[in-house]
Amino acid sequence: MTAPLTSLDRPNSYIGRSVPRPNAKRLLAGRGRYVSDLRLPRMLYAAFLRSPHAHAKIVSINTEPARAIEGVHLVATGVDLAEICTPWTGTLDHFKGMTSAPQWPLPVDRVVWAGQAVVAVVAESRAIAEDALELIEVDYDDLPVVVDLDVAREAGGPLVNPGSVNNICFRSQLDNGTVDDAFAHAAHVVEEEFTFGRHTAVTLEPRAIVADYDPAAGMLTVHHGTQTPYQFQDLYSRHYDIPESRVRVIASDIGGSFGMKLHVYHEDMAVVGLSILLGRPVKYVADRMESFVSDIHARDHRVRARMALDAKGGILAMDVEDLTAIGAFSTYPRTSVVEGNQVIRLMGAPYRFENYRATLEVIFQNKVQTSQYRAVGHPIACAVTERLVDMAAAKLGLDPFAIRAQNVIPDDAYPQTSPTGYRFEALSHQACLKRLHQMMDYDGLRAEQADLRKRGIHRGIGIAAFVEITNPSPAFYGVGGARISSQDGAILSLTPSGEVRCLISVTEQGQGTEAIISQIVADQLGLAQEHVKVITGDTEVTPHGGATWACRGAGIGGETALQATRALKRNILEIAALILQEQPSALDIIDGQVVDAATRNQRMPISEIARIAYFRSDTLPPGTQAQLTVSHHFAPQGYPFAFTNGIQGCLLEVDVETGLIKLLKHFIVEDCGRVINPMLVDEQLRGGVVQGLGAALFEECRYSDTGQLVNGSLADYLVPMPMEMPDIVIAHVETPTADTELGAKGVGEAGTAAASACVLNAVNDALAPFGATINSIPITPMKVLTALKRF
């Protein structure tokens, strides 16, 4: 018996195939080339003195003793760097009325969070630089510290930025429909206030940068552990006034990023300035303590939300207020309001209802900045929506699956516009719901749960549907005036020996960009994958593009590669046709061989075409110019975003004596359109889920009343470990986007988007027999015991 042939049985069909990542072998042998590994000739090391105060005026700085240490080359303050670097402001034009104070590499007169870098020392080793830091004296005058959200909002209270009228960064409102009326006439209303703690990315490799300014060439080269090299090329060029073509940013292997490494950090800007001042390479690698106090944090929301339903459980309206606290500045250049903006726009996204109202208030406080981190805004919108849906189900006596099945936008009802203004091309909530129900053996689990409850074992089952934003168009940042590209570019060459080299603007941080791009190129050209070399992460070599963020690598980068490859293939076949005296349309390429399209008979290897074109062009017909390198750019058109969807399920056990929660199993059904490499997609999902589970149960950046981060180490800040994590079962539904040939959408944030919502619902399900509820994340044992009134 042989199975029927599928498209994967064609030679060189790599799209849809689980092939391992070629570059992973290097990493497995300890041969990664992370920025933290880099050492350049004459390189010096920077270290930073950090503010012990959350808010204080800088009265004076004495750097003399530090300068005197042997091996110290430079001690620089904010004033020194402000002379060569123009300030930046983290606002976007399309967020009307948004404010944020100007920022310099190091503060010139005031510190605004505990841990802010104040003085830089550059020395022959990091150890010498740190010795020197101990000799620097800074005289501070304490200013009132704004830590608490309510204090920050008090009229007449202390201000984070003394020049401003209040601590509001941004306010926004959406009002669609007749919300008050819907609530007035609703049969049922559910309402809750939720809090979401601050988390941080904790990439295993901390932030790392080596800036190398060569005064003789007027050229700045920056080796930067970032996911967005082009954005930094532009920023270094503009803020240090160096022509863009003389700024090169190289992002080689990156030890994790998750959105955290695409923001402008004060130390990174400073290191560029230090290298310019010294004319020598300067390296800075944050240590773990520094990462905790200076990497962006994320989330930190308080949301009040209510949902109105009709007598049968149909959703009528949502009314939401999101307060989000972002630290002392809005980050640059993407701003810190994108998260809140996405929270209010993703609320209720899976469901069909008409009346929606939301208020967003983004508030400054004396803490490190919060900003975009994996699944920006998604986990908040999802947790609030899905918890309200579960509360409604409980009130109406409906099963969680049943109420969702009743309310999700039907799979055949697209295109649809959400009440918050998002346009959905095609989603598959019904299919996903059905699939999850089966996959979990939901009825079986419910029966087991009931049984176990009788024996004092309290299991919870939670589900959460989600919608994820991917493939962002210029509507995301470009319209706001940020020089952040939504297009990507690829340069593809057939080499003289018949291989293909692909330079592409999307970057690799471990998710497998290089692998999927080589799959697409090999597939489309008709070549074995090992003959495709993909090069990423160097602004001097690869064409300009948005790079990898907001799940655009496969959807936009992949489409760019696909279109570029088709162009190269056309060129190859045109030359082949000249040589073979054929019509190009009668030819095709399989396994690196030009073949007759109809019979698949081999005609000549593409290496032979390359050889003739490069070395014996005299044998080609007069006028032939062989174009064996093509460059191609692609920007998304059509829908402003390619939304994906899915649903997650969670099974856990709550120990009602200790409050400890044991995750037993996690389930996810996901629809990211065309899947290019199922194994990589699954691993992205698992990694994403685990980050969401960490947020749900363990992770929180906790501050004291005076604005000190009190758990800023890996011993105190809990990151999920293998023992605590469940196995994660995955299934796919595929609804390709019709906006591209490839049909792929993103998948990197889907896991994180709904994981904490699922856990929240599951814990509440487990606690239901006790009449106890939890509405705050992370769900610590203490919160469980408090809810159970046992603490």
Added chain:
Amino acid sequence: MSGFDDSLLNEADETVRIRMVVNGRKVAWEVAPRETLVDCLRDRLELTGTHAGCEMGACGACLVQLDGRAVHSCLIFAVQADGATIDTIEGLSERGAIADLQAEFHRRNALQCGFCTPGMLVNAHELLSQVAQPSREEIRDALSGNYCRCTGYEAIVDAIDAVAKARGTSGGVT
């Protein structure tokens, strides 16, 4: 006028001569007492496969073998390793000691950014040399000193499990 404290510089200047066998090669050098083993391996020998993720013994990125046992090189001063035999990810790779683990990690994509991976492999190697057929629970438990922020751990557990089984059936390491 400099208010420089001379004792600081003296202390930092003081060095101790140490010798060890690293990846099969004898090395000798002068180290400051405050230098950690991970810094020495990375900076002096350019063995950058050993990573530092936390420098406090929490994350496991810096695991190396010292006299045949996995240790945190961030928690050991170089002077403490005087006379020891050290194997890093580079040495283990080159002599093929973990080739089956590496192949299985690769096949299952049990790594993403790869920063935790050398430490994971050293730990997995240690586990399988102690327990020939660990259960999945035991594997998860053994890995609980190794953070990975990218994967969901599951593929790593699967890979180690598969290698343990393969070694068992091939009558290899017991």
